[in-house]
Amino acid sequence: MALFAVPAPVIAAGSLTTINPGLTLWTAITFLLLLGVLYKFAWGPIVKMLDDRARTIHEAIDAARKERAEAERMLAEQKESLARATREAAELAKRNQQEVETLRQELTARARKEADELVSSARKQIIEEKSKAVLEIRSMAADLAIDAASRLIKSSLDEKAQRALVEDYIKQLPTGRA
Numbered sequence: 001m002a003l004f005a006v007p008a009p010v011i012a013a014g015s016l017t018t019i020n021p022g023l024t025l026w027t028a029i030t031f032l033l034l035l036g037v038l039y040k041f042a043w044g045p046i047v048k049m050l051d052d053r054a055r056t057i058h059e060a061i062d063a064a065r066k067e068r069a070e071a072e073r074m075l076a077e078q079k080e081s082l083a084r085a086t087r088e089a090a091e092l093a094k095r096n097q098q099e100v101e102t103l104r105q106e107l108t109a110r111a112r113k114e115a116d117e118l119v120s121s122a123r124k125q126i127i128e129e130k131s132k133a134v135l136e137i138r139s140m141a142a143d144l145a146i147d148a149a150s151r152l153i154k155s156s157l158d159e160k161a162q163r164a165l166v167e168d169y170i171k172q173l174p175t176g177r178a
Contacts, residue, residue: 144173 151165 148166148169151169
């Protein structure tokens, strides 16, 4: 039982519940000295470190707020830019569609004009050909009348002879001229 034996000086000091004024005084002085040394050498750097840490945290929070505000501003700008680009694309598509429609109308009008010109030219040509044919027919009719008149004059002027002469002449005519 020597292990659990209490040394003699501890027993002399007393038990834990008894107050020893000398020990209490030196404990208080040591504590006050420790507080003074801590206040002089450790309290300032600790407070400075805590202030620096608080300032760093506040700066980080402010920077985060600024960055968030900047990110929101940039997001708003991007949305505005995207909306502007979408509007411009829609306007460009509409303008292109209008240009295509205008070009289609111009081409249709040009084709219609060319067709009208072709029809007009063809009508003029038909009228000219018809006029030529009428003139040719009149010329042939005049030639036939002159030829018939000359034959009538050569033959006797009685009516039976004239009829026979005209009928004979008509029979002699080629079938393409009649």
